[in-house]
Amino acid sequence: MDLSKAEEDYIKAIYRLQQDNGQVGTNAVAQELKTKPASVTDMLKKLKLKRLLHYEPYQEFKLSQEGKKVALGVVRRHRLWEYFLVEKLRLGWDEVHDIAEQLEHITSQRLIDKLDEYLGFPDTDPHGDPIPDANGKMKVSPRVSLAQLPLHMPAEVCSVGSQSSELLEMLRHLHIKIGTRLEVKRRFDFDGSLEIKIRNIPLFVISQVMAQNLFVTHEH
Amino acid sequence: MDLSKAEEDYIKAIYRLQQDNGQVGTNAVAQELKTKPASVTDMLKKLKLKRLLHYEPYQEFKLSQEGKKVALGVVRRHRLWEYFLVEKLRLGWDEVHDIAEQLEHITSQRLIDKLDEYLGFPDTDPHGDPIPDANGKMKVSPRVSLAQLPLHMPAEVCSVGSQSSELLEMLRHLHIKIGTRLEVKRRFDFDGSLEIKIRNIPLFVISQVMAQNLFVTHEH
């Protein structure tokens, strides 16, 4: 079955919303794709017809098994390309998302297999998100937001909560990237800000909003 | 100005036909793009409106200066990607054309600049065709078809006349690739076949059709 760019975009969006929020609505999908709810309804019908989606008018909808497989394929392509763009072409991690949005729609199994091999079968993309393997499996490592990390516990940044270039640009300014080791030294009750320590850098403060968008791993 | 995939495809096709045949017609374009002459007419009007094409009904048409620039951009992207697919991902030179047809439509100047740099600013693609640089300039090396090469003159294969996988597959079978050094030992009047000598390989014969599709350079 060959899908259009639009179909793939909808499936990917529905998948994302399903994972993050549990339930999905036409409004949410429309917002995600910068389109209108009426257009979403049209697409839902088409995806149902292609058996990629379970859907009845006015009811909850969710991806079918087949639909999930498609979504994972798109995510896999997107993240492999992002890895390529950052690690090989040396583009900044804040400028690769939009390019990967286009590359992800190129469907050649052979291309993706070779790319994966060329990159050394990476299992996370430059933002720390897991890359599904050829069978759709991905390593989901337990992660904790910085906002929940106990004080004085050494931890390592493993992913960011969003792809927005504003966030990524700010992180670059703060010298925080995937793999950065840090520790929370203090938590301010006033506004939830955290004081952070990174090796070789003086203590500094980040907002609660930022903390909620930074995920870390730590040795128990 | 942002162009659709269809518009880029038409411009590229018209450019190719212009170079190869001099004059172009709606029929030729239609055949090249596997579409119908009526559809070509529609597009010609649109391209004229965008000032990419000089066109009046029932008359010859040709790309404007601006149109040629667009065409060279598409060709540049196509050939850089082909180079990447063969030299980096190690795909066969007979399987990269279709993939590059898709990749060529991804328009991010930044992406292409970085790709070019990553590849080391190559000036020919895996089929020996010149890659336009960022300004649209390309090194056109004087090339002679094997059918015209004088007997016993050592020469080096520098490009092939078509991208068809049938041709490329046959060349692989014959151990001929870009850079292969060879010599024409004999020319048969009967059907224009040539007897070829390649170092380390016994003499063998190729057809006239094949000879016309192989281009070589030689020291005068």
Next chain:
DNA sequence: ACTATTTTTTAGATTTACCTAAAATATTTT
């Protein structure tokens, strides 16, 4: 339980890139 609000769907248009069939124009042949 019944409004009020929000969400979702339908109905009807629009745009892009196609198509077929027929008309208009060019070109070639006799």
Next chain:
DNA sequence: AAAATATTTTAGGTAAATCTAAAAAATAGT
């Protein structure tokens, strides 16, 4: 030069993906 043939264009239609505006259904508020 007229007839026959080619090519190109017009006219009108289709499918995909979108839109707006209005109707239908679900959810929430009192």
